[in-house]
Amino acid sequence: MKKVLMGNEAVAYSLFINGVNVVVGYPGTPSTEVIETLKNFQDDDFYVEWSTNEKVALEIAAGASLAGARAVATMKQVGLNVAADPLLSLSVVGVEGGLIVFVADDPGPHSSQTEQDTRNFARFCNLPVFDPSSPKEAFELIKPAFEISEKYNLPVLYRMTTRVCHSNQSIEFELKREKRRIKGFEKRPDWVILPALSYKKHVELEKKLQDIKKDLSVYNRVEGKGKIGIITGGVSYFYVKEAIKGFEDLFSILKITVAHPLDDEIVLGFVEDKEVLIFIEELDPVLEEEVKLILFENGKLLPVYGKRNGYVPFAGEFDVDKVRNIFYKILSDEKFLVRNTFVDVLQIPKRQAQLCAGCPHRNSFLIVKYAMKGKDVIFTGDIGCYTLGFAKPISTTDTCLCMGASITMAQGLKIADRSKKVISFIGDSTFFHSGITGLVNSYYNRHNITVCILDNLTTGMTGFQPHPGTGKKIYGEEGRKVSIEDIVKGIGVEKILVIDPYSDFTENVNKVREFLKDEELGVIIFRRECANMGSKESYLKINQNCSNCKGCMQITGCPALKEDENGNIFIDSALCNGCGLCKSFCPYSAIEKVMKDD
């Protein structure tokens, strides 16, 4: 069958076809669709789940692998930081059933805190890393990734980038699953990592990598015979192919699909007759550094252009035009100069990302903001939709670092800046992911901060995945529900307030103001289902009392409030879900609720 598949879907299909038994992960753009796709498949030897965080996921995958199952942990690049501890040890301990660590990198970045390069992680952990260039290649390389993992008893990193994860391609395949027998766990001293064993295994690992090099080198290939050598990998390979279209004779390409460990032979063969080398790779100069080492060790010297001498940018993602510009800079050849057709283009300003219409977080932020009006407060934020609490006019997020850091950074701020009130915001899924330990620390060490848990009963930003607080599992079936209140109480926190952010605004402000009066550690749980999940029972409309003061719009920033061509304000009934927040700020009683009949 021929089907259009997104890169992540292609990986999912291929995993299933190649007999994967256990797939676990934590959602994060651009990695999420691997598991979202796999949950549509079922088999008696196949299990898939959303785990509470990436460390948990990788450790589950490791356990399954030790029992002989083919296992995968999926995450985005920053998720790999969370899972770094088990990964580094796992490279020494080793695996039994094939284990793939799927990591989605995000050059740009489009939706991440960092642009970090997982190929560097592969060097750091001494593990092989596949770097597919397209959905089709992503589909094809799963099989060898499992086989290499099983042959050498090592986890394999499968690194893709946004433009591979989220691009689509027609792929021809047969949906037929390879059935394997899972042999079960065998007790072996190898599985218990102790310092003496770790040393012995490290020696073995270094030796293994030398052998793997040869096996993996078949996935790297040389194209063309030109004197200008381009070394590239990942999606950049296609940008290069297009940039040299029409002048192919001048160039030859070394396409690196396995960036680590890199085999000397293919590199030395490639550079033999080259006059110059150009490295085209997004993010870190991984290929550039590896190849340069090989050249140096073999006494080869030739002109090299890359990131290290400033010809290729370190930051941001590439495209064909950027690659052409790089060639133009290096070769001073007019034919690579990119000229734009239009001189006088309209400069349309950026559309700022914002909380959705009716997002309960908007209400929660404003309740706290109004309760603290006139006070000196620091608001720490976290990772999720609600990071947008920093945007105007909400402006209630002063810091954002990584998952869970709102609660812990708040404690540091409180220690160093005693005079200020510190209030942290964290989402429900993030609280389970890595907020709990921070709250434990706050209780134990008597850090008197306030933690606001914005519970919208889902993992909103990545597309409504369930989590322990929802009690639903990946297929929507019953798991067990973990109560946020009980966790907070169980830690020992006595001051707890639960608020429905949609209920009366003024009343909520008063409750929160009262709650925040003293300096004790306290937790406020704002609970209301994500605006994109519930059915809309009502919407708001503006009546003739409106003086067009635009206060509602300027205070809430709700995208359902819009201006028409003549500057008159109106409410987009398709977006509005009747939360009533804007109504609280209208001095003219000009906003009224309309119930939907059906």
Added chain:
Amino acid sequence: MTDIIIAGVGGQGNILLSRVICQLYTNKGFDVKSAENIGMSQRGGSVVSYIRTGENVGPIIPDNMADILIGLEMCEAARNVNKINKDSIVVLNDRFIRFNSLDFKKNQIVKFFELNFPKLRIVSAYDIAVKLDMPKAENIVMLALVCKDGFLPFSKEEILKALEQVLRPKMYEMNKILVENIYEKY
């Protein structure tokens, strides 16, 4: 080889439209590649899809190279004109979604397109979608109009087949009626 760019704002169904067009080309035997930006709260933000039918190409359309620009929203269409050239076909939805820092008026943008693109067609996809009681289907309205007017080489039957492959059954039934309506009345 055909390069198509679809520009709009989150919530207009840009990515679904891109999926359907990919399926249409795949059904015709082409190798299709496409890319879309999704992720960090694109609801209400800019959304762009690229569709390419050539071999050995990357997912992103280079500057000046797109053959067709489908603009689901005017500002977003204007934002992406660096991807097209004077010979490109531009099909523009008569929809203008304001945002706070914007100081352009709708007719300024229309004028810009009229001045620069001889192959311009402005359609009222949103108005039609609203009239047919499916305000969220301006994407499929656009598709039907674009195909009906011969800008994309697909018949009504081919559209329906692709929709059936891509959409869930209930959504397919609704969109089927929509497409039939457009071919009959618009």
